[in-house]
Amino acid sequence: MLRVIFGSQDGSLNELRRIVPPLVSMGSTLAVLPVPRSVRRRIKGRYTPWGRFLEQRDAYHELIRRLVEMRKADPDFDSRDDILTSLLKSRYEDGSAMSVKEIADEVLTLLAAGHETTAATLAWTFERITRHPDVLAAVTEEAFTDGNEYRRAVIAETQRARPVIALVARKVHAETFQLGEWSIPRGTTIMIALSELHNREQEYPDPQRFVPERFIERPLPPYAWLPFGGGSRRCLGSVFATLEMEVVLRTVLRHFSVEPTTAADERLQCRGVAVTPKDGARILVHRR
Structure with missing residues (x-):
């Protein structure tokens, strides 16, 4: 970066x-x-x-x-x-x-958002696929082709199941904002818990299961999947970050054999803004 x-x-x-x-x-x-x-x-x-x-x-x-x-x-x-x-x-x-200050702020945003969150999502991706041998086998097989549909679905399902940003916040600037039965006054900050949103049974049947096919079989309703936020302030680097993760995942799977494991899921660890695997997403690999 x-x-x-x-x-x-x-x-x-x-x-x-x-x-x-x-x-x-x-x-x-x-x-x-x-x-x-x-x-x-x-x-x-x-x-x-x-x-x-x-x-x-x-x-x-x-x-x-x-x-x-x-x-x-x-x-x-x-x-x-x-x-x-x-x-x-x-x-x-x-x-x-x-101004120099504006440039410094923009650069720091790129360094923080463009590295920490992407690296954390990749860590969770490897942690998830090693604990699901069928997913690991399918995404590895695809890595040796020109396809990327399943790989993109694996990354999307990882972002659903293990969002690295726990909360999305928006401040009310209008006089009031009607949210369901609540009338929210100006100046109030609304916090959206992504882990709760991404585990709604209405959009994700059996949400505790890791199922990349969710992102292949049917389109999702709007605002049911928000790892990059939403609306006019959606992350500007979302496309670049997804491309980075696709390339890294494919490259690793092409050059290394990743071993599945029966180890328990790694616990979540909050590193300030980002939520990461507590043990660093340790995996066992062998060079091909």
């Missing part, structure tokens, strides 16, 4: 590898907690998680500022095709350019 976003940047990638992972990890954890007043007043201190996070964020913003200056001065700027250069070239409708 760092190479895709920044391209070749000499030793700067090493500095990013040092700064970004702890920033994303800490930010993901703190994202589910209320912001203390001391943080709102910008009081810093290394003795609190919020204080450490603010220090890490400041270091990240300073590094992005330096990288932006270096990129603008690059004689090959016009021919570069990395994401950072694309952001610098982009313009708003009024013709203005993005």
Whole structure:
């Protein structure tokens, strides 16, 4: 992800590898907690998680500022095709350019949402298929063909059964919003529990079973499957993330033989924003 976003940047990638992972990890954890007043007043201190996070964020913003200056001065700027250069070239409708802070925020979103969630979904995919030998055999057989229908269904069923984002939140901006029998006032945040939504018997008969065929045999009703959220704020990277997962799953199955297991399902572990397999989705493989 760092190479895709920044391209070749000499030793700067090493500095990013040092700064970004702890920033994303800490930010993901703190994202589910209320912001203390001391943080709102910008009081810093290394003795609190919020204080450490603010220090890490400041270091990240300073590094992005330096990288932006270096990129603008690059004689090959016009021919570069990395994401950072694309952001610098982009313009708003009024013709203005993005600020360094806006670019830093967009890049951090790509690094967090474009890596953590995709990696977690892949981990759950391998955890699921090793515990369902028939699914493992079918998706492995397809990996040696040009087809992808079953592989896409396996990933979709994994996202249904093990969504890595537990909640989707939306704030009411209208005067009121009518949700069934409830009238929700402006300013209220509505939280949707995806694990509950994805286990509704009405849309998914026997929802505790892992059945990829659900996504082949019939179309699902709208808003019954929301691993990428929904509406106008649906994840912009959903197509890219799905392509990434398809390619990785097919490549692994082509080059490695994955052994099924009778081990118990791995428990869920909350890593801040993302829900991951508690033991890291350990599997046994042999090179073909």
